[in-house]
Amino acid sequence: MRYFMTFSYDGSGFKGYQKQIKERTIQGELEKAITKINKDIPVKVHSSGRTDALVHAYNQKAHFDLDNEFDVGKLKNSLNSLLPDDIYVRGITIVDDDFHARYSVKAKEYIYKINLGIYNPIERNYVFQYNKRLDISEMERALKYIEGEHNFKSFTKNDSEKENYVRNIIQATLVRDPKNINFITISLLGTGFLRYMVRNIVGLLIEVGEGKIKSEEVIDIIAKEDRTASGICAPACGLYLKDVYY
Amino acid sequence: MRYFMTFSYDGSGFKGYQKQIKERTIQGELEKAITKINKDIPVKVHSSGRTDALVHAYNQKAHFDLDNEFDVGKLKNSLNSLLPDDIYVRGITIVDDDFHARYSVKAKEYIYKINLGIYNPIERNYVFQYNKRLDISEMERALKYIEGEHNFKSFTKNDSEKENYVRNIIQATLVRDPKNINFITISLLGTGFLRYMVRNIVGLLIEVGEGKIKSEEVIDIIAKEDRTASGICAPACGLYLKDVYY
Numbered sequence: 001m002r003y004f005m006t007f008s009y010d011g012s013g014f015k016g017y018q019k020q021i022k023e024r025t026i027q028g029e030l031e032k033a034i035t036k037i038n039k040d041i042p043v044k045v046h047s048s049g050r051t052d053a054l055v056h057a058y059n060q061k062a063h064f065d066l067d068n069e070f071d072v073g074k075l076k077n078s079l080n081s082l083l084p085d086d087i088y089v090r091g092i093t094i095v096d097d098d099f100h101a102r103y104s105v106k107a108k109e110y111i112y113k114i115n116l117g118i119y120n121p122i123e124r125n126y127v128f129q130y131n132k133r134l135d136i137s138e139m140e141r142a143l144k145y146i147e148g149e150h151n152f153k154s155f156t157k158n159d160s161e162k163e164n165y166v167r168n169i170i171q172a173t174l175v176r177d178p179k180n181i182n183f184i185t186i187s188l189l190g191t192g193f194l195r196y197m198v199r200n201i202v203g204l205l206i207e208v209g210e211g212k213i214k215s216e217e218v219i220d221i222i223a224k225e226d227r228t229a230s231g232i233c234a235p236a237c238g239l240y241l242k243d244v245y246y
Numbered sequence: 247m248r249y250f251m252t253f254s255y256d257g258s259g260f261k262g263y264q265k266q267i268k269e270r271t272i273q274g275e276l277e278k279a280i281t282k283i284n285k286d287i288p289v290k291v292h293s294s295g296r297t298d299a300l301v302h303a304y305n306q307k308a309h310f311d312l313d314n315e316f317d318v319g320k321l322k323n324s325l326n327s328l329l330p331d332d333i334y335v336r337g338i339t340i341v342d343d344d345f346h347a348r349y350s351v352k353a354k355e356y357i358y359k360i361n362l363g364i365y366n367p368i369e370r371n372y373v374f375q376y377n378k379r380l381d382i383s384e385m386e387r388a389l390k391y392i393e394g395e396h397n398f399k400s401f402t403k404n405d406s407e408k409e410n411y412v413r414n415i416i417q418a419t420l421v422r423d424p425k426n427i428n429f430i431t432i433s434l435l436g437t438g439f440l441r442y443m444v445r446n447i448v449g450l451l452i453e454v455g456e457g458k459i460k461s462e463e464v465i466d467i468i469a470k471e472d473r474t475a476s477g478i479c480a481p482a483c484g485l486y487l488k489d490v491y492y
Contacts, residue, residue: 010367056368086367121256121332122302126368 003075004063004095009056010086011236012125016053017060026051026087030062033082037075038066046101048108048244052196054236056126059090059243063101069094099246107170107245109189110198113238114206117182127183128202128238134209136174136184141215142208143172143186145222146201153225155201156194165225167192172201187242196233203232249321250309250341255302256332257482258371262299263306272297272333276308279328283321284312292347294354294490298442300482302372305336307490309347315340345492353416353491355435356444359484360452363428373429374448374484380455382420382430387461388454389418389432391468392447399471401447402440411471413438418447433488442479449478 007030015023019031027045034043047062072092079089113127116134120127146169153165169190177183186205188198204221207213213221213231221229253276261269265277273291280289293308318338325335359373362380366373392415399411415436423429432451434444450467453459459467459477467475 008367010370058366085370088365088367090364118336119334120304121254121334122372124256124331 001067001069002063002065002095002097002099003070003072003092004061004099004101005076005079005092006059006061006090008058008088008090009060010125011051011054011056013086014053016055017047017050026060029084029087033079034064034066036082037070037078038068041067048101048105048241049193051239051241052236054125055239055241057241060241061101061244061246063095063099101244104246105192105244107189107191108193109187109242109245110193111188111240111242112186112198112202112234113240114184114186114202115182116184117180125237128235130206132210134206135211136176136209138211138215139205139209140174142205142213142218143174145215145218146172146188150222151225152194152197152222154221154227154230155197155204156227157196158227163194165194167194167197174205198239199234199236200227200230202234202238204230206234207231247313247315248309248311248341248343248345249316249318249338250307250345250347251322251325251338252305252307252336254304254334254336255306256371257297257300257302259330259332260299262301263293263296272306275330275333279325280310280312282328283316283324284314287313294347294351294487295439297485297487298482300371301485301487303487305489306487307347307492309341309345347490350492351438351490353435353437354439355433355488355491356439357434357486357488358432358444358448358480359486360430360432360448361428362430363426371483374481376452378456380452381457382422382455384457384461385451385455386420388451388459388464389420391461391464392418392434396468397471398440398443398468400467400473400476401443401450402473403442404473409440411440413440413443420451444485445480445482446473446476448480448484450476452480453477 009026014026017026019025019027030045043064045062045064051057076089076092115127115129119129149168151165152167167190169188171189173187175185186202208215255272260272263272265271265273276291289310291308291310297303322335322338361373361375365375395414397411398413413436417435419433421431432448454461
């Protein structure tokens with residue numbers, strides 16, 4: 001029986017998604033809870049992909065297999081009662097055996113939150129606090145160059161030679177909160193993302209907003225296919241995996 | 247020289263506002279930082295009042311005295327560099343010696359946040375998660391009975407006999423977030439508040455919303471001047487000191 005679940009987490013208290021010996025991780029906590037339900041027979045959880053340490057998720061998705069058929073509503077409640085309070089299973093469904101939470105992904109949406117206003121200690125782990133002026137219109141122009149199918153090698157780790165770096169960004173937007181003009185959210189919807197790609201795009205956007213890089217230069221930076229051509233990496237705490245589409 | 251400051255804090259990591267030996271408290275952290283600036287000569291911080299463990303503040307206010315005259319902008323920056331990242335000084339001004347952060351208070355505003363929707367692990371320390379249906383209109387009617395000058399003995403700890411329990415609630419409102427109908431904020435503006443008063447009022451409101459108590463019964467509950475006549479105490483994590491007025 002293949003179960004497919006949607007879950008949220010606060011990344012602040014984890015050393016990332018992926019299981020690690022002796023470290024508190026999201027995968028580790030999920031597998032511990034599901035294994036308990038499975039009468040201590042180990043269960044592997046296959047997510048749509050990892051998220052890095054301190055990154056949050058609203059609707060992360062994963063599948064896992066159990067021999068027994070459970071009522072999905074009861075399974076959800078049992079899991080939530082076993083999980084720590086910084087992970088929450090929002091829903092579980094039963095899927096076909098050929099469905100795979102990672103390989104069947106059609107698109108993912110990430111959002112990145114920036115506070116340009118007064119520092120709010122309550123949100124310190126949930127937004128990137130940035131206290132310089134940013135030219136928002138110039139950032140919006142730069143985002144338009146990010147949209148489309150490109151080789152995004154300039155926006156990932158430089159260590160892997162073999163990987164295919166081409167990804168398609170379907171939509172890239174920047175929204176100012178109408179109730180708080182100093183609060184901006186950058187959204188990226190794409191068919192796939194490389195490691196650190198969103199944070200590196202946001203880092204470049206910030207340099208565009210500061211005036212260090214012109215929006216048109218983003219075209220050259222993409223073309224260079226070289227991480228050193230691009231800018232800073234924005235901190236993890238502002239990043240959220242918003243949704244995964246199949 | 248009397249300095250008056252406005253500051254925010256995330257109450258999650260503190261054992262309340264008031265200084266305690268061996269416990270991490272907001273007053274303790276503030277006095278440590280200010281004493282350091284004062285060349286290790288101890289400084290006492292006088293706030294507008296305490297907040298309990300896990301309660302947050304947007305605009306808490308306090309005064310303290312220093313022999314030296316500091317530039318208030320620089321003093322603010324020095325303090326923020328010494329303070330932990332869950333406390334933030336928003337502003338400092340110089341005030342007359344007869345101004346007192348506690349005794350000069352004219353009114354205070356508290357807000358209480360309740361999430362009736364899906365549990366969000368990211369907000370677990372910042373809202374009260376409540377998963378039963380609530381009759382919002384009935385709660386709003388009950389709030390109208392809270393407004394005005396009353397003896398609020400039914401809404402505080404029952405142990406002190408001598409205190410004056412009369413307080414004036416200038417305005418009591420309930421607002422649903424237009425973008426998220428399941429998110430409600432209760433605001434209480436009053437000339438003063440007793441210990442646990444806001445949480446006890448919110449607890450009673452929840453019982454009204456559940457239909458256990460009728461809105462009109464609030465009148466009798468106030469009249470009884472007895473804590474046992476009222477309802478539950480809502481958890482601390484949903485409570486914020488929003489502002490203090492002088």
